[in-house]
Structure formats: structure tokens, C-alpha cells
Amino acid sequence: MNSKDKKYIFMFIFMFLGVIGTVQFKSILNNTKEKPSMAYEIENIMKELDSEKAIGNELREEIEFNSKKKESILKTFSSSNDDGLLTTKWEEAKLYAGFTNVKGDGVILTLNDAKEKNPIKSEYSLLHDSDIYEVVNELKKGGAQAISINNERIISTTEIMCAGPTIRVNKNRYAVPFEIKAIGDSKRLYYTFIESEIYSVLAYNNIRVDIKEATGIEIPKYNGNADNLVKGLEVVDK
Structure with a gap:
């Protein structure tokens, strides 16, 4: 091998080593770039959550405005077309369906997960949608x-569903603690619940349950889109 061949070989080796070094340097540089911290990511998520809440509040206000506008139109129509009977029946129908704010005596329950989780059966230390469903049934x-x-009004079509660590009521998500208000005979409601099987189960699993009789409980009307409740239904005339 002459000196000229050796020069070409060395030149090729140096070029190869140079390429390898460049690739390694870029890889190290990329890995050492500062990544967003966990606190920064959480802050961004919280900002997005606040933004979504603001949008939700605006939509609720819009629904409330349109509902009041519709109520005004219906009242004007009914008052000009009958002797008040239609208006009375309409108000009764809304009351029965859960579309009016109501107030009365009853009980208030506060439910929360157990303070200390059972390491063997941790799922029993947490409240589930089935627990809330059974409490409402009682x-x-x-x-x-x-x-x-x-403050989500329970009506005939209300769903109580699991949504990860939260539950969904009327398509809105809520985390613990859950405050359940019920208007009715306060003593009957109180004793029906504390003598129920679900109360015993919750107490056995150290779920925090507080129930008290109360006066002047206010329960808001259903605030969802009522049109979706009857979408696809057709009245059958007999």
C-alpha cells in the first residue's frame, strides 16, 4: 500500500468519525434542552380548566336568558287566550317535572370518601356512582x-354515571364531597335513610356520611336542555 492510498484511507476514517461526532453532539444537545416542569404543565391545565368553566357559565347564562324569554312569551300567550287556567296548568306541569325552583323542609346529606383507605379493598373506601344512585333511591x-x-336537580331522565374519579349528573361532572338535598317529611326521610342497607354499607366501609334535618332548603330547577329530553319522541293519538 503506497502513501497515497494511506492518505485516502485516513481521510475516509476522519470523515466518518466527524459524522458520528456531530450526530452524538446533536443528540446530547436535544436531551439537555430544558423540558417544561410538572408545575408549569399543571398551571397550563388549570388555566384551560378555568377557561372551560367560564365558557360553561356563559352558556348557562344564555340558557337561563332564553328560558326566561320563552316563559314570558308563553305567559303572554296564555293570559290573552284563556281565563288563566292554561297558565295554572302550565305552572303545575313545570313543578311536577322539576322545572321550577322549589323550597321546603327536608334533609341535607354530605357524602365523602373514607379518610383512611383500606389497603386490601381500596375501592370500597371510595364513593361510586352506584352508591349515590342507591342513596337517591332511598x-x-x-x-x-x-x-x-x-345543586343538580334530579328529574326522571337524570343519569348518575361514573366518570373516572368523578360522577356525572345531568352531563356535568362532580367530585367528592357530594351534597344531596331532599325536600319532604324530614323525619321520614331521615329515618328511611339511616335504617337503609346502603347506609349500613357506607358506614361499614368508613365512608363519611353526615345527614341532618333542615328547614327552608332551596333546590334549583333543572337547567339542562329540555328539548333533548324528548328528542325523537312522537305523540300517539288514540
Whole structure:
């Protein structure tokens, strides 16, 4: 091998080492770039959450405005077309359906997860949608005339569903603690619940349960889109 061949070989080796070094340097540089901290990511998520809440509040206000506008139109129409009977029947229908704000005596329950989680059966230390569903059913058995969960009015089509660490009521998500209000005979509601099987189960699993009789409980009306409740239904004339 002559000296000229050796020069070409060395030149090729140096070029190869140079390429390898460049690639490694870029890789190290990329890995050492400062990544967003966990606190920064949480802050951004909280900002997004606040933004979504603001949008939700605006939509609620819009729904409330349109509902009042519709009520005004219906009242004007009914007052000009009958002797007040239609208006009375309409108000009664809304009351029965849960579309009016109501006030009365009853009970207030506050439910929360157990303070200390059971390491063997940790799922029993947490409240689930099925627990809330059974509590509501017991209140209905006790003669509850109006019920709300975290101020979400419970009506005939209300769904209580699991949504990860939260539950969904009327398509809105809520985390613990859950405040359940029920209007009716306060003593009957109280004793129906504390003598129920679900109360015993919750107490056995150290779920925090507080129930008290109260006067002047206010329960808001259903605030969802009522049109979606009857979408697809058709009245059948007999």
C-alpha cells in the first residue's frame, strides 16, 4: 500500500468519525434542552380548566336568558287566550317535572370518601356512582318531593354515571364531597335513610356520611336542555 492510498484511507476514517461526532453532539444537545416542569404543565391545565368553566357559565347564562324569554312569551300567550287556567296548568306541569325552583323542609346529606383507605379493598373506601344512585333511591322511598346532587336537580331522565374519579349528573361532572338535598317529611326521610342497607354499607366501609334535618332548603330547577329530553319522541293519538 503506497502513501497515497494511506492518505485516502485516513481521510475516509476522519470523515466518518466527524459524522458520528456531530450526530452524538446533536443528540446530547436535544436531551439537555430544558423540558417544561410538572408545575408549569399543571398551571397550563388549570388555566384551560378555568377557561372551560367560564365558557360553561356563559352558556348557562344564555340558557337561563332564553328560558326566561320563552316563559314570558308563553305567559303572554296564555293570559290573552284563556281565563288563566292554561297558565295554572302550565305552572303545575313545570313543578311536577322539576322545572321550577322549589323550597321546603327536608334533609341535607354530605357524602365523602373514607379518610383512611383500606389497603386490601381500596375501592370500597371510595364513593361510586352506584352508591349515590342507591342513596337517591332511598330518599325517593322516604317520600322526597325534590332532590338535588351538588345543586343538580334530579328529574326522571337524570343519569348518575361514573366518570373516572368523578360522577356525572345531568352531563356535568362532580367530585367528592357530594351534597344531596331532599325536600319532604324530614323525619321520614331521615329515618328511611339511616335504617337503609346502603347506609349500613357506607358506614361499614368508613365512608363519611353526615345527614341532618333542615328547614327552608332551596333546590334549583333543572337547567339542562329540555328539548333533548324528548328528542325523537312522537305523540300517539288514540
